[in-house]
Amino acid sequence: MEIEFIRALRKRLPKSDQLAVGPGDDAAILQRDGSVVTCDLLCEGTHFSLANDSPLRIGRKALAVNLSDLAAMAAEPVAAFLAVALPRPDTEIAEPLLEGMLPLAQQFELAIAGGDTNVWDGPLVVSITLIGRCPHQPLLRSGAQPGDQLLVTGTFGGSRLGKQFDFSPRVNEALQLQGDRLLHAGIDCSDGLALDASRLGEESGCGVAIDLSAVPISEAAREMASQDPKRSPLEHALGDGEDFELLLAVPPNAATELLATQPLKTTLTRIGSFIEKSGLWREETEKLVPLPTTGYEH
């Protein structure tokens, strides 16, 4: 539903010369000073459950998902605005929510600049707007070219076992690679590897072929598959989402170099390539076979 809504929105919105990058990327970029702006909203029941997850972890996640969107733009964080709808009568959770955000804010030298709180009879809702800036060329979803390699950071799947709260936003990794001018396009994996890879291809006007045997599968994905054999570890890796790793389009020579030198704190893995034919495909077969775009559709 979210994809159709954003498509309709993009058609409906008047063109504005205020925007260097508008809706459809991981963040917008303002024309006047290049500020990068992103906003993410977390809801009780969808992104967390107050019965199981502490307000500290929820607060951390609310900030981290936004930082991940800045990472996807190769932007460094500047300031955050927090908006919270607190469920009556649990209004005392406001404090640990904020407390959960502070270590990340400190780590990324991010100013908590303002916000708003309300109390209501609904569930807990936390929304954060982040402002960032790009010290290098912004990283967009739209720059991939046929022949580029699809590289990813980290491992995928099973984020529900903990990574959805504890992940490290790949801000420094994106800044490092973009500073070395090694990237053509990027996106962060929030809704599922297959779905987000297909988005990267679609925004770049090309297709993506994935080598399923190369997808780095997390321990958590294997654990979830062992608990319930209906879904394989690979299916978890392709479709679970909330991995918050980077999917990067890298020109072939740069990709070879990166894979050999592994300059990041986290491992880079090649999982496929960009091709002319639009859509999402399996790479390892002689003939391209369509791959379902599994993932979480809001």
Ligand SMILES: [Mg+2]
């Ligand atoms: Mg994103």
